[in-house]
Amino acid sequence: MKQTYNAELRLERLESLKAGTVSALSFSIMFILAAIFNDLLFKEYVGELDNLSIITLNWQRLISAGIAGFCGFLFGVTYRYIIRADENPHLKTGSVFAFGLIRGLTQLDVGLNFTLSILPFALLAVESILEFGVTAFILDRAFKLGWVKPFVSN
Known part of the structure; x- marks a missing residue:
């Protein structure tokens, strides 16, 4: 019995790792695309976005991309357990908004402490929800x- 439990547990962990990896990759790609979009479209309209440039790659941008990937990984693992094999749309949208608002409102809070303009950070908050x-x-x-199996509770 203990062998079966350990094998099942390992399989569940592997599926969670796969969900986290798929999620981290997709979130990172969305983050990079959004940053490039900000550089190309909004930079001339909102001067504060000069500091958010990803085209000029430096350590800060790499760290931001790494943090975004880690957030995506955590979202993927958690999302797999939240929705399970259920098709409830409220669970899906609730998890997206929960993660998106936490990330977005944190960015907004940081922006309020460092600048007078809230617009660039409000855009980042909306982007976070869209990325998730x-x-x-x-x-x-x-x-x-x-490719990934949903979590099935016993």
Whole structure:
């Protein structure tokens, strides 16, 4: 019995690792695309976005991308356990908004402490919700394609 439990536990951990990896990759890609989009489109309209440039790659940008990937990984692992094999849309949107608002409102709070303009940081808050939404969509596709198995409770 103990061997079966350990094998099942290892399989569940592997599926969580796969969910986290898919999520981290998709979130990182969305983060990079959003940063490039900010550089190209909003930079001339909002001067504070000069500090948020990712095209001029430096250590701060790499650390930001790493943090975004880690947030995506944690979201993927947690999302797998939240939705399980359930098709409840409230669980899915609730988890997206929970993670997105935590990340976005934190960015907004930091922005309020360092600048007079709230607009660039409000844009980042909206971006965070969109990034988690796209990541959830990609993770749902991975579940449907069988790349990652949803968590099934006993």
